[in-house]
Amino acid sequence: MIASSLLKEVEIADPSRVLKQHPHQLSGGMKQRVVIAMALACCTRLLIADEPTTSLDVTIQAQILELVKKLKTEIQTSILYITHDLAVAAEICDRVGVMYLGSICELAEVAEVYQNSLHPYTKALMAAVPKPGKELSAISGFVPDPLDLPSGCRFHPRCDAAKKICQERQPALIEINPNHFVACHLYNGDKLGKSS
Amino acid sequence: MENLVETRDLKTLFPILRGLFRQHVGDVRAVDGITLSIERRQWMGLVGESGCGKTTLGKTILRLLKPTSGHIYLDVNLEIKEKIDELEKTQPNSKAYKEIRSKYDLATFAGSKLKNLRKSMQLVYQDPFTSLDPRMKIKDTLLEPISVHGLMKGQAAKERVGEVMEMVGLSQKQLPRYPHQFSGGQRQRIAIARALVTNPQFVVFDEPTSALDVSVQAQILILLDKLKQEHNLTYLYITHDLSVAETVCDSIAVMYLGKIVEMGNPSDIFKKPRHPYSRALVLSTPIADPTRKRGRHVLPGEVPSPANPPPGCRFHPRCDRATDECKTDEPPLLSEGGLRSVACFHPIE
Numbered sequence: 001m002i003a004s005s006l007l008k009e010v011e012i013a014d015p016s017r018v019l020k021q022h023p024h025q026l027s028g029g030m031k032q033r034v035v036i037a038m039a040l041a042c043c044t045r046l047l048i049a050d051e052p053t054t055s056l057d058v059t060i061q062a063q064i065l066e067l068v069k070k071l072k073t074e075i076q077t078s079i080l081y082i083t084h085d086l087a088v089a090a091e092i093c094d095r096v097g098v099m100y101l102g103s104i105c106e107l108a109e110v111a112e113v114y115q116n117s118l119h120p121y122t123k124a125l126m127a128a129v130p131k132p133g134k135e136l137s138a139i140s141g142f143v144p145d146p147l148d149l150p151s152g153c154r155f156h157p158r159c160d161a162a163k164k165i166c167q168e169r170q171p172a173l174i175e176i177n178p179n180h181f182v183a184c185h186l187y188n189g190d191k192l193g194k195s196s
Numbered sequence: 197m198e199n200l201v202e203t204r205d206l207k208t209l210f211p212i213l214r215g216l217f218r219q220h221v222g223d224v225r226a227v228d229g230i231t232l233s234i235e236r237r238q239w240m241g242l243v244g245e246s247g248c249g250k251t252t253l254g255k256t257i258l259r260l261l262k263p264t265s266g267h268i269y270l271d272v273n274l275e276i277k278e279k280i281d282e283l284e285k286t287q288p289n290s291k292a293y294k295e296i297r298s299k300y301d302l303a304t305f306a307g308s309k310l311k312n313l314r315k316s317m318q319l320v321y322q323d324p325f326t327s328l329d330p331r332m333k334i335k336d337t338l339l340e341p342i343s344v345h346g347l348m349k350g351q352a353a354k355e356r357v358g359e360v361m362e363m364v365g366l367s368q369k370q371l372p373r374y375p376h377q378f379s380g381g382q383r384q385r386i387a388i389a390r391a392l393v394t395n396p397q398f399v400v401f402d403e404p405t406s407a408l409d410v411s412v413q414a415q416i417l418i419l420l421d422k423l424k425q426e427h428n429l430t431y432l433y434i435t436h437d438l439s440v441a442e443t444v445c446d447s448i449a450v451m452y453l454g455k456i457v458e459m460g461n462p463s464d465i466f467k468k469p470r471h472p473y474s475r476a477l478v479l480s481t482p483i484a485d486p487t488r489k490r491g492r493h494v495l496p497g498e499v500p501s502p503a504n505p506p507p508g509c510r511f512h513p514r515c516d517r518a519t520d521e522c523k524t525d526e527p528p529l530l531s532e533g534g535l536r537s538v539a540c541f542h543p544i545e
Contacts, residue, residue: 027498057436059495061482063495090486091483126484129410129484132463136414138411
């Protein structure tokens with residue numbers, strides 16, 4: 001039976017029993033496994049996972065992340081993994097895109113984003129991640145109302161490095177280093193600086 | 197340093213009643229014999245998975261729940277605590293024992309005594325979207341604890357409200373607004389202000405940042421640290437986020453199924469966990485650094501039900517170090533000097 005083989009693929013121990021059960025009879029981790037099995041049922045080529053482990057405990061999250069990694073290589077599906085947890089992204093992703101108010105501000109290989117972040121927003125996010133022995137620093141202010149977006153670069157009201165041009169023009173996402181895209185006036189200053 | 201808060205062999209069991217005659221068929225052993233002490237001005241982290249009894253322990257210490265047995269002390273001398281222990285052993289039915297307990301042991305408090313206690317111990321809930329009354333202006337939300345406890349009146353009360361508003365980084369101008377006019381982080385600041393308005397000694401935080409974004413979380417953690425320094429507060433910080441606990445707490449207690457399995461200072465617990473469960477928690481926690489991938493150690497299975505905990509060590513069905521001894525005997529929480537204590541027969545060297 002296809003259904004039970006799918007459940008086996010997502011490492012559910014007793015598929016024939018689980019098939020007869022209702023969702024409320026399953027634990028959070030089990031439910032998430034079933035949902036993953038559903039998503040994979042049609043030979044999926046792109047899997048969009050929207051915060052799949054946010055409501056799970058760390059030990060169960062670790063199980064699900066292992067499963068996602070395993071499936072990615074086994075059935076060769078691409079995954080767009082949406083998360084607000086920078087640690088989870090560091091753990092499982094190959095490339096990371098950082099989004100702020102509706103647009104991508106930085107996009108690069110995972111190691112680049114974490115070690116060589118260029119966009120001021122990415123830098124501030126990294127500094128806000130709790131790490132022992134390191135002073136926590138917060139981004140001042142809060143995310144503006146999406147109905148009343150700031151002009152120019154959407155991050156400029158909270159940015160320490162904001163210049164005049166940042167208020168006027170929205171920066172384009174350009175490739176600064178190979179495979180490392182940033183949307184910030186600090187990095188394409190010359191050309192646009194003259195025109196302003 | 198002296199202990200501000202102390203619990204001794206604290207148990208909170210929820211009875212399971214079944215059938216027509218509501219027969220008592222068992223208990224959910226949410227908090228099952230916890231001895232914990234929190235030093236004055238300490239920020240203690242309580243970590244564990246959902247359903248392990250963290251919140252029940254926090255609420256029992258605050259006496260929002262009545263414990264089934266055990267003792268809770270807030271700011272009580274060591275001699276008195278020792279005297280109570282001695283009387284409990286020698287003459288548990290004596291009048292003297294009952295009298296001294298009703299004076300100092302929070303577990304026995306009721307009525308006006310309990311109400312009086314509330315102003316020195318406060319709670320900040322997890323979700324700032326549900327913990328504030330949507331029909332009350334912030335001003336009224338903050339004035340309520342003052343009037344319930346009859347602390348101040350009129351102008352003095354208004355001044356106090358303005359003062360706590362500024363303490364948590366908000367402005368007095370925002371007082372006439374309603375909760376929906378604030379963001380999540382601001383609402384959590386209001387919840388903190390409400391907890392601090394009665395000038396408590398001890399605050400329990402129940403996952404205060406789990407509903408917030410990482411940048412807002414950092415703002416709140418920085419604020420909590422500042423408030424703790426400025427107002428000599430003592431915190432019990434309940435969280436399932438180990439990286440937060442490791443960064444901000446002075447000491448950490450790891451809970452599993454109603455029991456504390458390990459205690460110690462954060463660097464000890466995270467760098468050299470002694471209990472296999474603490475190790476599994478530490479290794480399951482993702483780190484925001486792609487170069488530092490931890491040797492994965494996925495813990496098999498799920499947390500058993502606290503209504504029917506496994507015999508012996510409660511962790512043994514999921515533990516790779518378990519022996520026959522673990523299946524029958526329960527390991528006691530033994531001190532290893534300093535803050536460190538571990539409840540395991542085969543701790544990791």
